[in-house]
Amino acid sequence: MSAISAKDVKKLRDVTGAGMMDCKKALIESNGDMDGAIEFLRKKGQKLSDKRADRDAKEGCVLAKVSADGSKGVVVRLSCETDFVSKNEDFVAMTDKITQLALDTFPADTEALLDQDFGGITLREKIIEQVGVIGEKVEVADYQKIEAPQVVSYIHMGNKAGVILGLSQDGIDVSAGKDVAMQVAAMHPVAVDKDGVDSSIVEKEIEIGMDIARQEGKPEAMLEKIAMGKLNKFFKERTLLNQAFVKNNKQNITQYLDSVSSGLTVTDFKHVKLG
Numbered sequence: 481m482s483a484i485s486a487k488d489v490k491k492l493r494d495v496t497g498a499g500m501m502d503c504k505k506a507l508i509e510s511n512g513d514m515d516g517a518i519e520f521l522r523k524k525g526q527k528l529s530d531k532r533a534d535r536d537a538k539e540g541c542v543l544a545k546v547s548a549d550g551s552k553g554v555v556v557r558l559s560c561e562t563d564f565v566s567k568n569e570d571f572v573a574m575t576d577k578i579t580q581l582a583l584d585t586f587p588a589d590t591e592a593l594l595d596q597d598f599g600g601i602t603l604r605e606k607i608i609e610q611v612g613v614i615g616e617k618v619e620v621a622d623y624q625k626i627e628a629p630q631v632v633s634y635i636h637m638g639n640k641a642g643v644i645l646g647l648s649q650d651g652i653d654v655s656a657g658k659d660v661a662m663q664v665a666a667m668h669p670v671a672v673d674k675d676g677v678d679s680s681i682v683e684k685e686i687e688i689g690m691d692i693a694r695q696e697g698k699p700e701a702m703l704e705k706i707a708m709g710k711l712n713k714f715f716k717e718r719t720l721l722n723q724a725f726v727k728n729n730k731q732n733i734t735q736y737l738d739s740v741s742s743g744l745t746v747t748d749f750k751h752v753k754l755g
Contacts, residue, residue: 484512488512492514496518496613498612498613502524502612506520506521532611535561537560537561537618539562539563539565539566540558540575542557542635542639542642543556543572543576543639544643545580545583546633546644547583550631552626553633553644554583555750556575557621557622557753558571558578559754566639571614575639582623587623589623624644624752625644626644626645629646629747630652631647632647633645636753641752643661644749645660645746648745652744653740660737665751666726667723669749674715676719677715677719682711685711685714689710689711721737722734733746
């Protein structure tokens with residue numbers, strides 16, 4: 481076998497992102513065959529992926545993108561095990577490419593995203609390859625999308641959280657939409673309005689409200705009424721349109737949006753964060 485050239489090592493590194501020594505070893509194992517070396521690295525990634533499948537991957541990078549016409553938005557969370565890896569330029573660039581792929585193809589869910597072509601292989605295969613390159617568990621832990629007359633995005637805390645938010649009208653000043661997206665990141669609403677709150681959450685809040693009232697010695701006949709009062713407070717504090725606007729607590733979000741454009745509202749939002 482001819483000596484492995486630095487040029488071939490660099491080429492393999494450019495294709496896979498693997499370290500120089502890993503690339504050299506892969507080329508040696510494959511007798512200098514580039515395709516064989518790539519396959520060697522993928523098999524290494526698969527073995528490591530299987531081995532680290534039960535590891536926690538709570539660090540990572542969250543990025544969001546909006547289409548040029550502003551009608552579609554996606555947010556992606558690429559997870560890893562350590563903060564060190566999450567801040568690596570190559571890892572952030574990988575997240576950016578996946579987010580762009582998600583925006584371009586707009587698949588239905590994470591599984592469909594993983595089946596998309598990513599430079600001649602599926603994204604699923606590329607992720608496995610990257611496990612071998614990085615040496616940690618790597619996964620597309622979350623992918624969300626929104627389609628609306630106008631979509632805005634916001635990235636929070638150095639790629640640790642991202643929000644995409646749909647507005648009911650187009651042509652709205654992006655800064656107004658970002659203000660509301662920032663509200664989502666800061667105040668963690670559970671739904672756009674009370675109608676969007678999951679029934680299990682509503683039932684749990686009523687149960688908690690009744691238990692608290694009972695412990696306070698309130699009459700049994702009054703428990704449900706008291707619990708409903710607490711539920712309404714929950715809706716005010718935890719649903720986006722009813723929350724006090726963080727930049728002006730004399731307005732709620734509904735009032736703020738109406739001041740921007742009459743009848744303007746939020747159609748949906750997605751909040752993706754690490755952890």
